[in-house]
Amino acid sequence: MEILVLFAVLFLLLALGVPVAFALFGAALAVFAVIDIPLIVAVQRMAAGISIFTLMAIPFFIFAGDLMYRAGIADRLVRVADAAFGRVRGGLGLVDVGASMMFGAVSGSAIASASAIGSTMVPLMDEKGYDRDYSVNVTVTAAVVGLLIPPSHNMIIYAAASGIGVSIGDLFLAGIVPGLLTGFMLMVTAWLVARKRNLPTGTFPGWRAFFRALVYAIPGVMTGVIIMGGILSGIFTATESSAIAVIYTVLVGALVYRSLGLKGFFEAAQKSVRTASMVLFIIAAATAFGFALALLEVPAELAALIGLMTDNPILTLLIINVMLLVLGTFMDMAPLIVICTPIFLPVAMATGVDPVHFGIILMLNLGIGLVTPPVGSVLFVGSAVGNIAIPELVRTIWPFYLTLIAALVLVTFWPDLSLALPRAFPA
Amino acid sequence: MQRISTMLINLAALGLIAMTAVIGWQVFGRFVLDSSPSWSEQTALLLMVWYVFFAAAAGVWERFHIRIEILEHRMQAANVRKLRIAIHALIALLSLAIAVYGGMLAWLVHDNVIPSLGLSRSWAYVPLMLAGALMVLFSLGRIHKRWTEKT
Amino acid sequence: SMRLGDNFTACDTHPLDYPTVQAVVRFGEMLTERSGGKFGLSMYAGGQLGNERDTLEITSFGGIDFNRVNLAPLNSIEPLTTVAALPFIFESTQHMRSTLDGPIGEEILASLEQHNLIGLCFYDSGARSFYNTRGPIRTPEDMKGLKLRVPGSDLFVAMVKSLGADAVPMPLDEVYQSLAQGVIDGAENNWPSFEQGRHFEVARFYSLTRHLLAPEVFVMSKQSWDKLSPEEQAIVRQSAKDSVPIMRQLWDAQVARSQEVIMASGVEVNEVDPAAFTDRMKGMWAEFITTPDQRRLVDAILANRQGG
Ligand code: NA
Numbered sequence: 001m002e003i004l005v006l007f008a009v010l011f012l013l014l015a016l017g018v019p020v021a022f023a024l025f026g027a028a029l030a031v032f033a034v035i036d037i038p039l040i041v042a043v044q045r046m047a048a049g050i051s052i053f054t055l056m057a058i059p060f061f062i063f064a065g066d067l068m069y070r071a072g073i074a075d076r077l078v079r080v081a082d083a084a085f086g087r088v089r090g091g092l093g094l095v096d097v098g099a100s101m102m103f104g105a106v107s108g109s110a111i112a113s114a115s116a117i118g119s120t121m122v123p124l125m126d127e128k129g130y131d132r133d134y135s136v137n138v139t140v141t142a143a144v145v146g147l148l149i150p151p152s153h154n155m156i157i158y159a160a161a162s163g164i165g166v167s168i169g170d171l172f173l174a175g176i177v178p179g180l181l182t183g184f185m186l187m188v189t190a191w192l193v194a195r196k197r198n199l200p201t202g203t204f205p206g207w208r209a210f211f212r213a214l215v216y217a218i219p220g221v222m223t224g225v226i227i228m229g230g231i232l233s234g235i236f237t238a239t240e241s242s243a244i245a246v247i248y249t250v251l252v253g254a255l256v257y258r259s260l261g262l263k264g265f266f267e268a269a270q271k272s273v274r275t276a277s278m279v280l281f282i283i284a285a286a287t288a289f290g291f292a293l294a295l296l297e298v299p300a301e302l303a304a305l306i307g308l309m310t311d312n313p314i315l316t317l318l319i320i321n322v323m324l325l326v327l328g329t330f331m332d333m334a335p336l337i338v339i340c341t342p343i344f345l346p347v348a349m350a351t352g353v354d355p356v357h358f359g360i361i362l363m364l365n366l367g368i369g370l371v372t373p374p375v376g377s378v379l380f381v382g383s384a385v386g387n388i389a390i391p392e393l394v395r396t397i398w399p400f401y402l403t404l405i406a407a408l409v410l411v412t413f414w415p416d417l418s419l420a421l422p423r424a425f426p427a
Numbered sequence: 428m429q430r431i432s433t434m435l436i437n438l439a440a441l442g443l444i445a446m447t448a449v450i451g452w453q454v455f456g457r458f459v460l461d462s463s464p465s466w467s468e469q470t471a472l473l474l475m476v477w478y479v480f481f482a483a484a485a486g487v488w489e490r491f492h493i494r495i496e497i498l499e500h501r502m503q504a505a506n507v508r509k510l511r512i513a514i515h516a517l518i519a520l521l522s523l524a525i526a527v528y529g530g531m532l533a534w535l536v537h538d539n540v541i542p543s544l545g546l547s548r549s550w551a552y553v554p555l556m557l558a559g560a561l562m563v564l565f566s567l568g569r570i571h572k573r574w575t576e577k578t
Numbered sequence: 579s580m581r582l583g584d585n586f587t588a589c590d591t592h593p594l595d596y597p598t599v600q601a602v603v604r605f606g607e608m609l610t611e612r613s614g615g616k617f618g619l620s621m622y623a624g625g626q627l628g629n630e631r632d633t634l635e636i637t638s639f640g641g642i643d644f645n646r647v648n649l650a651p652l653n654s655i656e657p658l659t660t661v662a663a664l665p666f667i668f669e670s671t672q673h674m675r676s677t678l679d680g681p682i683g684e685e686i687l688a689s690l691e692q693h694n695l696i697g698l699c700f701y702d703s704g705a706r707s708f709y710n711t712r713g714p715i716r717t718p719e720d721m722k723g724l725k726l727r728v729p730g731s732d733l734f735v736a737m738v739k740s741l742g743a744d745a746v747p748m749p750l751d752e753v754y755q756s757l758a759q760g761v762i763d764g765a766e767n768n769w770p771s772f773e774q775g776r777h778f779e780v781a782r783f784y785s786l787t788r789h790l791l792a793p794e795v796f797v798m799s800k801q802s803w804d805k806l807s808p809e810e811q812a813i814v815r816q817s818a819k820d821s822v823p824i825m826r827q828l829w830d831a832q833v834a835r836s837q838e839v840i841m842a843s844g845v846e847v848n849e850v851d852p853a854a855f856t857d858r859m860k861g862m863w864a865e866f867i868t869t870p871d872q873r874r875l876v877d878a879i880l881a882n883r884q885g886g
């Protein structure tokens with residue numbers, strides 16, 4: 001009965017068009033009133049929900065990503081990818097995916113990746129005569145790859161939400177192969193779609209130009225090396241690495257590329273707090289909502305429900321994946337990690353699934369949620385960057401959705417894809 | 428309203444920059460100076476709560492909070508206007524709860540301290556009270572704007 | 579006043595099979611039995627309702643009925659609790675148990691009522707000792723230059739600094755990784771936490787400084803308490819009291835189990851002479867013991883020592 005109130009109020013407020021954060025908070029308030037919990041607790045949970053050290057990775061990586069764009073790092077990564085893939089039919093689509101993978105490897109945020117690469121690639125593709133829906137489709141789906149390729153603030157949040165000390169180092173290593181695979185699959189799709197639409201072909205600029213672009217990109221690419229190296233050598237923790245990424249980017253932008261001034265720096269901070277507060281405010285409200293979920297024992301009941309349906313690990317993962325995909329369509333990634341990890345991880349582990357493997361499944365699955373309407377922050381960024389309405393955008397996105405889902409199936413049912421690297425390099 | 432909103436974003440941006448500096452200093456202190464600052468973690472957390480809620484309040488005015496717009500797309504313009512007024516009325520109501528309970532929280536814990544800072548725990552809840560009040564103001568401002576616009 | 583199917587709510591940050599959680603579950607069974615089935619208790623273990631500081635606040639607001647917390651979050655609320663959290667104040671588990679079971683313990687529990695919490699009883703938290711990745715700690719000199727993780731508490735920071743090491747405040751869930759990668763050299767905790775957080779896999783030296791024997795505290799929300807009749811309050815108090823020996827038995831068994839796992843893994847364990855460590859605590863005791871009531875309690879605890 002109380003569970004019914006919780007979800008009825010949530011869906012009603014969401015359907016009306018109340019912002020997601022307020023809808024979650026409103027649903028929590030309604031349930032607290034029904035089960036006689038002081039309403040003050042809901043507000044306390046909101047504050048507590050974002051007083052968590054690991055969550056700092058969200059604003060930091062978003063900030064770093066925006067600074068990388070303004071410092072010209074995104075632009076230089078695009079040039080490398082262009083020199084490598086530009087000559088293929090629809091080559092800029094492949095360039096887009098390749099640049100997103102590289103940017104994903106230096107920034108920890110898919111939102112930052114979509115906005116940085118999108119801002120660079122979409123005008124370029126316009127110029128060369130690409131369809132706008134195509135360029136934005138490629139950009140947003142390729143941004144999902146950045147969730148898998150380390151660093152990734154969402155992996156840090158998952159490790160914290162697991163409550164069992166899942167190793168962030170292992171998660172980072174585990175994401176590499178699935179990330180490369182997903183990126184490769186998206187490239188194939190981008191190429192096939194480009195052929196079908198008869199999109200333009202570029203020319204190969206020659207090895208000289210390729211290496212030149214590579215050299216210019218090195219200070220930017222070093223961000224990723226410094227982040228991974230700093231974490232693995234014990235100089236800083238994964239959470240701290242996000243702040244280091246900001247500081248390093250500022251140094252590169254101001255001193256090496258000399259493209260980042262005080263004005264650009266502050267504008268990046270202004271833009272980043274908007275994005276970060278949007279995400280963290282939802283997490284705050286989701287924490288109040290999560291308290292109601294926990295009190296009503298929804299996680300346990302859901303787990304029991306799945307247990308009733310099957311104890312087969314493959315079927316369990318299938319059921320969990322379908323549930324997450326549905327949830328991901330109307331909620332954003334970070335709050336879903338916070339809410340769903342304590343629910344689904346124990347169920348998955350009970351059937352013998354490795355928590356690191358499950359983390360990678362979760363990243364890719366909820367990453368798909370970032371590019372599906374009605375609520376998908378990366379999709380929103382793509383729509384804003386490309387100045388194209390979401391219905392128009394998603395009309396032609398299905399080959400890319402199918403690709404991501406195919407990658408999810410591979411990642412789900414082939415654990416070694418994720419686990420081989422962390423096994424080869426134990427902490 | 429716009430001026431208040433812009434000021435909040437600027438303050439929040441300064442908060443984010445300050446947080447970067449604090450964590451940078453934490454790494455530097457531990458790794459280079461062999462002396463970890465004991466205040467950095469709590470300071471950074473406190474900064475984050477303040478700037479997130481300030482920027483989130485500005486978001487009510489700037490309307491950057493994520494929401495689902497399916498219903499609006501299927502409505503006529505006149506009804507969309509009514510719906511938006513209703514949405515902002517709901518936001519005002521929920522924000523009022525944040526403001527009132529945030530204030531009560533700050534009051535109830537004023538004797539408790541934040542470890543390693545020696546500050547009152549109230550400082551962790553005052554931003555909710557302020558942001559809640561600002562959200563009420565901004566949502567009323569939005570309602571006013573819709574109300575007075577020509578249909 | 580009962581919610582969720584006429585049940586009280588209780589929470590704990592430890593997992594369901596942990597001794598404190600099991601003791602509270604047993605407490606709930608006694609409550610049901612002695613109230614003739616009127617009261618039930620739902621346990622929310624594993625931190626599902628939040629961390630200790632936050633759930634403690636919620637308990638004081640009346641949002642959770644029962645809570646088991648460490649002494650550390652209470653230090654930020656009530657100064658009297660600090661005396662039992664002083665490093666090296668208890669010379670042994672026996673000393674700690676006999677002190678807290680008596681009038682000193684009663685006084686500390688009673689001091690919580692002004693903060694809207696009813697202190698019901700103390701549970702054991704064992705002895706906390708240092709573990710690290712570098713080598714055995716025998717004297718405070720061995721700690722020089724070590725980066726040791728502490729919980730975000732002034733008392734812990736001051737203690738580790740007094741011993742000459744670098745105190746690194748860090749959330750518990752980052753410790754394993756930080757030990758493995760060398761961000762920190764060590765941390766400190768009791769046998770069960772050293773084992774269950776798997777920290778012993780990376781920190782291979784455990785030095786039995788036993789610097790802290792601070793207890794766990796079982797509290798009730800004053801709002802929920804005030805709704806009970808005097809007879810019902812008596813049942814709650816008696817059941818809590820009766821859960822203490824059960825908890826201690828579970829605790830001792832858990833310590834033995836954890837010790838076995840850790841020893842079997844080949845961790846090097848060493849005893850220390852506490853005198854050299856205790857000598858360095860004088861300054862920090864003075865820093866944290868500032869009120870006459872605190873001093874009186876400290877003197878009473880010291881007088882309660884076996885050696886006198
Ligand atoms: Na990444």
Ligand code: NA
Nearest residue numbers: 328329369375
């Ligand atoms: Na979505």
